[in-house]
Amino acid sequence: MIIRTAEILCVGTEILLGDIVNTNAAYLSRELASLGISQYRQSVIGDNSERLTQTIKDCLNNCDLLIMTGGLGPTYDDITKETAAKVIGRSLYEDAEVLAHIHRYFKKRGRHMTDNNRKQANVIEGSIVLKNICGTAPGVFCEADGKVIILLPGPPSEMMPMWQNEAKPLVAKYCDKVLVSRNINLIGIGESALAEKLGDMMEKATNPTIAPYCKTGEVRLRVTASADTRERALAMCLDTVEDIKATEVGKYIYGYDTTLEEAVVNTLRRKNKILSTAESCTGGLIAKMITDVPGASDVFFGGVNSYHNIIKNKVLGVSSRSLDKYGAVSHQVAVKMAEGVQALMNSDISVAVTGIAGPGGGTEEKPVGLVYIAICHNGKTTVKKYKFGHTLSREKIRELTAVNALTDVLEAIK
């Protein structure tokens, strides 16, 4: 059989209650796309045997491959394996090797293996057991009635390695097309303006397809081609990317297949520049984003989270006079913070942010959402004033501040 279509079914009442965000679906979706498998639907079902049974049947009618995550654990409400087995008319047996692995797992961690963990050693007859190197519950790869069912654990730290090392290689054998995507990253243009500038280029594109989507502070265009080989699909993508580059949106492009933080780290490395950060309202978020990128230490020495005025004064050398006269959230203090951290860390370029993330702390004159971002580079310090608006959440204001700070760094060194 050939796998062309798939559905992802995530099991867990905790998802339906909103206790956890379903990152597994996003991860597996990217993986399926890279294998050229079309996904028409994602579903989430609670730990309810009846509804789960119905949904599994429904999914198996609609697609070639059903990937389920969650509900493989030791507690009473973990019913995925039992329910899936019943639907395809298979029985469960206790796998000695899996049981031994679970014993080793607990022994290694000096923890006592409780009886309910034994349940996790049950696997579906006639299926391939998928090893769990990061946990106890094994996965299942099972072909039944011309369909493939894969069961993976819920915790992403267990699901991801199991998919990569165990399940993905098996699935790849069932694929005859390869899907390759390239993302074009743009700043300084809105989604609707982008759509208008590209005209019907987007609508007419079928293979490769061109799809726009927004991220905080930026817009992306995803070009996706389907072909028999990776090389061919990639070539088709790159041709379309060149076509888009040639249009008037070309000048808004800042990178390809990159995150903003990766673009900053890569550009700093290319320009051989060292960055430092001074953060107030973002309290470490900018440094965190930069150090999300492996190898960031080549271009980022460090930063100061000067959350309190005492630190702005004592560590960054912002004068008490400036803090009193202009206030912590001001053009002048942003300048001093950027120059202070640059002097302290002896970097080539520094970025400083100070603002009011809310929900409290806003005033008539300095409302929530007011942020100053300063860049100190080549002995010159420039400041931008942002008003993100008091209607946004604290989280959103901090995120927008960090994204704009990184964008300003990128523009300064470009």
Place this chain on the structure above:
Amino acid sequence: MIIRTAEILCVGTEILLGDIVNTNAAYLSRELASLGISQYRQSVIGDNSERLTQTIKDCLNNCDLLIMTGGLGPTYDDITKETAAKVIGRSLYEDAEVLAHIHRYFKKRGRHMTDNNRKQANVIEGSIVLKNICGTAPGVFCEADGKVIILLPGPPSEMMPMWQNEAKPLVAKYCDKVLVSRNINLIGIGESALAEKLGDMMEKATNPTIAPYCKTGEVRLRVTASADTRERALAMCLDTVEDIKATEVGKYIYGYDTTLEEAVVNTLRRKNKILSTAESCTGGLIAKMITDVPGASDVFFGGVNSYHNIIKNKVLGVSSRSLDKYGAVSHQVAVKMAEGVQALMNSDISVAVTGIAGPGGGTEEKPVGLVYIAICHNGKTTVKKYKFGHTLSREKIRELTAVNALTDVLEAIK
């Protein structure tokens, strides 16, 4: 009519491609739960008219309330409004007030309103228009054939305020039960051990229900009660929470309805202590998590992201000798970092982390996943050594490091 069951249907190929994580579903799920509305299923569908039509019909057969997000934008692949209208047999008309709002929105931002934006002014006849204070696309609240359909925009920054201010108050009028939940936060016990200690208490519980779930480095128990009034439901929850407190799991409880970072900030405030941070491998993540909590400035002055040894030496005063002799990732350097930042920021307690987040930089003797966490408190500095394992991702290792650092701070001041 009374709304008892709901489905959430998110529209967008970008979700099926894994380009974005579906945080809207998690947010709306929490909101529905708080209104006492049971959610049996969440689905994601691409921008495909035929499949969307079928799924909307299917959802309306299964539940009283259908909430859809996404596909209200200006581009050609935004088809949610048109498709929903067709399914319920209503037509669209251009709403003058909405159109005026869109014009104002662009004018205010000094941006040119492109023609395709006009499409967003179309609303479904016989429906209530939901204002979008953070964007251009309005929402829709529509009762049809004894069902309620709500259309919300895809961007969370637009969807959330529209739900809170416009849609939620309308939905509340259709509810006759209130669901109240209380989360019990535990550290130092695994999910299976927790389940065993609670015995059949969890399985037998029906109202309130008791459900366990794992978060990085911790476990939670969610107690959920359904009643006619919020007061009654809350009382039922608190009784069950007391029962759980009385069992042997009681001693693992560190908080209620709180995140770890909130627990840290609140405990610091109660103990009247000031915290400072010195981060190497987490590069700002710990400070970021603390400052996620509004009002963190009461207990957090700031921190140093000493990502490079130069900063550990120059800013935190870790001797070059220690760095050379023991290496940056060592018990000794962790101690010096914690004491250094405490002296620099004159805080009551400081936490320092140094480790190897990977994927590169690991050695036989110091593998990826090795982390030292030091706490300096009351003139005493203690260090814990963690081996998170080289199989984990850089992101996961950084997250585990931050969670354990905050846990160590909490234990130190408790």
